[in-house]
Amino acid sequence: MTDYPQSLPQKSKKPRPHGIFYWALVREFASTGLLVSSILLGIVVFTQLIRLLGESVSGMLAVDGVLAMLGFTSLNYLPVLLSISLFLSVLLTLSRSYRDSEMVVWFTSGIGLTRWIRPVLGYAIPVTLLIALLSLVLSPWALSKADEFKRRLDSRDDVSAATPGVFRESKQADRVFFLEDVDSQKKRVGNIFVQSTQNGKEGTMVAKEGYQETAPNGDRFLVMLNGTRYEGIPGRADFRIVEFERYAMRIEPAELREDLPHLQAFSTLYLLQNPTAWNLSELEWRIGLPLSALILSLLAIPLSYVNPRAGRSLNLIAAMVIYMFYNNMISVTNSWVARGKISPSAGLLGIHLLMFGVMLVLFYHRSSASSWRRLKR
Incomplete structure (x- = not known):
């Protein structure tokens, strides 16, 4: 069994x-x-x-x-x-x-x-x-x-910080910029408008184009080409209109702030x-x-x-x-x-x-x- x-x-x-x-x-x-x-x-x-x-x-x-x-x-x-x-x-x-x-x-x-x-x-x-x-x-x-x-x-300078199509006042409050076109790579700008105060006189500059230039000593300039400068108040005897082929305006360097976080x-x-x-x-x-x-x-x-x-x-x-x-x-x-x-x-x-x-x-x-x-x- x-x-x-x-x-x-x-x-x-x-x-x-x-x-x-x-x-x-x-x-x-x-x-x-x-x-x-x-x-x-x-x-x-x-x-x-x-x-x-x-x-x-x-x-x-x-x-x-x-x-x-x-x-x-x-x-x-x-x-x-x-x-x-x-x-x-x-x-x-x-x-x-x-x-x-x-x-x-x-x-x-x-x-x-x-x-x-x-x-x-x-x-x-x-x-x-x-x-x-x-x-x-x-x-x-x-x-x-x-x-x-x-x-x-x-802390960027005025031209580098400028926004295309927007009026911007400089950090020293003595200039007003208007840049229609900014090419940061080529360092060129187009259709420039600058209103500034120099020696107690107000001046307005208009240029078709310009570029940024650095001098040997390190100073930076905004060079405007083929533009016009208006000085003084229209209607007065000291009002002048000056046309220029090249006008260099110094860009004030900006200091890097060290604010506490x-x-x-x-x-x-x-x-x-x-x-x-x-x-x-x-x-x-x-x-x-x-x-x-x-x-x-x-x-x-x-x-x-x-x-x-x-x-x-x-x-x-x-x-x-x-x-x-x-x-x-x-x-x-x-x-x-x-x-x-x-x-x-x-x-x-x-x-x-x-x-x-x-x-x-x-x-x-x-x-x-x-x-x-x-x-x-």
Whole structure:
């Protein structure tokens, strides 16, 4: 009689618990956050572009510096924009789950409110690390480069800084330039208009073309060709009209300014090495941005509750009020630290511990209310 080997019972692989729940939420958080951050960044870029173009038209900023300044300014705003988009993405996603009754399904499946912390942290921690990198490293670097770039633009001579088609006053306030065409590579200009004051007399020069010339001693001149000079006031006896083939006008050299950078442009390492009151307040702001972003992402879980019988926008209004209070209190504590009213440790930890406590209270309130409703049913 042949004995057949009996097959041993195999252990069935259990699916990872709530894996679908986790990854579905993370994907929805990411897609909503990408959409919100793109909209906010587009608004900031558009408003800053209008401001920079206005400065360029008025002669305060050169045309070739608009795009560079726009990039530096946008990079400076990114930490705040990412913090707002992180908060809104969690809030809007969970609010939609309440409105579409998905929360009821998850709650009846045994997933309580605290089980939402893990997927929210899985999405929020990488974004918070990016905010910390931007706040502590990249934003100060962008502001320092923006200050340096603007100083170089302001330190250019009058002809190099002139914008084609725009009247521009010299830095000595004794000449007004108008250049219709500027070729910086060939150092030639076309259709020149210059109004200047020399020896108490006003003069106006008009030339069809000209070029820049450098003397052996280093002095630079704007040489105008085939032009006309008008001296004095028309109608008076001393009014003269002089035609010239070549007229050289000296370009006053501009000094490179050595202005101190703004406090926001100092590196984080410099702030740590020089712990003054103002430096500590700036350091507190940079560290507070990622901390507040992480706390707000968790705070959005209980704030996303939507009561079907009440207005659907009440939770959004309450969330915006809490966000504005949190952000304003961070600014207030920063100013208190800078003025020496409170210690840096109290300014850094006080408001964040307060909001962390508010988050715990809201979690307890929502969890207790949900458990009571389930028990009552």
